Amino acid sequence: MVAVFLIFLILVSQFNSIVSPFIIILSVLFSTIGVFLGYSLTGTTISVIFSGVGIISLAGIVVNNAIVLIDYTKLLTQRKLEEIGLKSEMELPLKKKKK
Secondary structure: OHHHHHHHHHHHHHHOOOHHHHHHHHHHHHHHHHHHHHHHHHOOOOOHHHHHHHHHHHHHHHHHHHHHHHHHHHHHHHHHHHHHOOOOHHHOOOOOOOO
8 A cells, every 4th residue: 555655646746636646546446456357257266476467567558558548638638728728727618519
């Protein structure tokens, strides 16, 4: 738990936000839950070495994917703000329905 908290603090310092690292940590948690659900649904045994390496590899891929998605979302938001001429994300209008 201490290691996860320290990783969370490092991510907060990198992103200058609390929401983005929270999303990344949750994605790793959900992928781990998915691994254990997969093992329980298929009824296979968990071998220590192979499962550990696989879970760590999956966590690395999930973290990388989450970081790329968050960065791309921020990039699109910044482009939209510049296009409209607004200064903050809070000023973005909601999409209006077409008649």
